Amino acid sequence: DVKVTQSSRYLVKRTGEKVFLECVQDMDHENMFWYRQDPGLGLRLIYFSYDVKMKEKGDIPEGYSVSREKKERFSLILESASTNQTSMYLCASSLSGPLTTEQFFGPGTRLTVL
Amino acid sequence: AQKITQTQPGMFVQEKEAVTLDCTYDTSDPSYGLFWYKQPSSGEMIFLIYQGSYDQQNATEGRYSLNFQKARKSANLVISASQLGDSAMYFCAMREVDSWGKLQFGAGTQVVVTP
Numbered sequence: 001d002v003k004v005t006q007s008s009r010y011l012v013k014r015t016g017e018k019v020f021l022e023c024v025q026d027m028d029h030e031n032m033f034w035y036r037q038d039p040g041l042g043l044r045l046i047y048f049s050y051d052v053k054m055k056e057k058g059d060i061p062e063g064y065s066v067s068r069e070k071k072e073r074f075s076l077i078l079e080s081a082s083t084n085q086t087s088m089y090l091c092a093s094s095l096s097g098p099l100t101t102e103q104f105f106g107p108g109t110r111l112t113v114l
Numbered sequence: 115a116q117k118i119t120q121t122q123p124g125m126f127v128q129e130k131e132a133v134t135l136d137c138t139y140d141t142s143d144p145s146y147g148l149f150w151y152k153q154p155s156s157g158e159m160i161f162l163i164y165q166g167s168y169d170q171q172n173a174t175e176g177r178y179s180l181n182f183q184k185a186r187k188s189a190n191l192v193i194s195a196s197q198l199g200d201s202a203m204y205f206c207a208m209r210e211v212d213s214w215g216k217l218q219f220g221a222g223t224q225v226v227v228t229p
Contacts, residue, residue, distance in 0.1 A: 031214060031215045033215075033216070033217075035219075040123070040221055041221060042118075042120075042205060042219040042220050042221040042222050043205065043207075043217075043219040044219070045216060045217075045218075048214060048215075048216060050214050050215075056214065058216070088157065090159065092159075094215050096214075096215065097215075099145065099146065099147035099166055099167075099209055099211065100147060100164055100166065101215060102149065102161045102164065103159075103161075103215070103217060104161075105151075105158060105159035106158075107156070107157055107158050108157040108158070110157075
């Protein structure tokens with residue numbers, strides 16, 4: 001079974017702190033994604049990566065950066081956390097493949113910025 | 115512009131009844147894929163069913179089926195014989211060609227199954 005793990009289920013940080021969210025997948029997937037989920041907005045793509053050290057902006061990259069130094073690990077960084085970044089963060093991974101290729105999701109990290 | 119629209123924020127359905135969750139999409143690509151995911155209160159996203167734009171038949175997976183109307187750009191999910199465990203948030207998503215596997219998600223529909 002594909003497994004995508006995220007470093008924390010719940011996280012509370014203060015405004016201005018640097019925050020790292022870690023995601024690890026164990027199925028040698030090329031693609032990895034970070035989404036944030038907010039009520040009424042669904043999932044919105046922050047950043048994605050299609051290979052080690054490669055990254056592309058998604059729909060809402062402002063205030064975030066990412067790092068992918070190893071194939072299995074994709075980190076989301078909030079350089080200076082703000083209250084409007086309080087949200088659920090979901091990591092996903094997938095093979096590079098045809099349209100049928102599904103994404104596998106981690107359990108999510110619920111981040112609260114005070 | 116919103117590419118995936120789910121117009122039902124929430125629905126109640128009685129156990130053993132069928133429920134239809136609406137999804138419309140917008141794309142100019144002739145080739146695309148449509149996905150439905152379930153998110154229980156635990157938070158994890160569970161893949162349910164896939165429909166390709168060139169698939170001749172509507173997709174089915176157990177109690178899940180997709181009512182795909184390409185000309186209307188709709189891909190409604192039908193859950194038959196609802197169970198209490200079907201209570202969850204349901205998301206429709208689309209993948210377009212040459213998108214590096216990115217998915218565009220709708221806002222979701224919260225389904226509550228009542229005894």
